[in-house]
Amino acid sequence: xxxxxxxxxxxxxxxxQAAQRFAAFKANRVEAGFAPPVQExxxxxxxxxxxxxxxxxxx
Amino acid sequence: MGFSxxxxxxxxxxxxxxxxxxxxxxxxxxxxxxxxxxxLSSDFDIxxxxxxxxxxxxxKFLHGIVVRTMLAFxxxxxxxxxxxxxxxxxxxxxxxxxxxxxxxxxSAITPWFTSPYDGTKVHLIVCPSHQVRYLxxx
Numbered sequence: 445x446x447x448x449x450x451x452x453x454x455x456x457x458x459x460x461q462a463a464q465r466f467a468a469f470k471a472n473r474v475e476a477g478f479a480p481p482v483q484e485x486x487x488x489x490x491x492x493x494x495x496x497x498x499x500x501x502x503x
Numbered sequence: 504m505g506f507s508x509x510x511x512x513x514x515x516x517x518x519x520x521x522x523x524x525x526x527x528x529x530x531x532x533x534x535x536x537x538x539x540x541x542x543l544s545s546d547f548d549i550x551x552x553x554x555x556x557x558x559x560x561x562x563k564f565l566h567g568i569v570v571r572t573m574l575a576f577x578x579x580x581x582x583x584x585x586x587x588x589x590x591x592x593x594x595x596x597x598x599x600x601x602x603x604x605x606x607x608x609x610s611a612i613t614p615w616f617t618s619p620y621d622g623t624k625v626h627l628i629v630c631p632s633h634q635v636r637y638l639x640x641x
Contacts, residue, residue, distance in 0.1 A: 487538065488586075
């Protein structure tokens, strides 16, 4: 998952780890008595502008 | 995660920050597009990939990264039932293209399209919080 946070682009290893994490999450939910999560979701994206400098000495 | 500065960004700190070599073919990053996936039936999130963009972005580049990311998530079992973004013109153009309208001047007939990866409907959602323009003064 760290790979997706520190390098641009799609990383299959990160997604594989997410799949494993979801499998564990699903097992926990089922064990706790909830209905299993459906693994169907919404893909969200947004664009941000890179700001090299921002002021930190705001008084 | 570091982004290079060019010499006109901060001339006084020019020596401290890494300089982007003018001879290199890479361009300075101006924008970052960040993806997230959220399960509809629980609070499970995936902080997805991000992509860096120089100052000019071609529409087909956005189209490419959205469908590639959709494919990647689908391949790993994370179904994509909806796409959500803000109402920026590039995103709206993409939505119109995905709904099958080559001519971007006509509005989409259906706010969904059929996923080429698993054959189910993918709904298009424009984030409502970005649509709020005027707040009434009580």
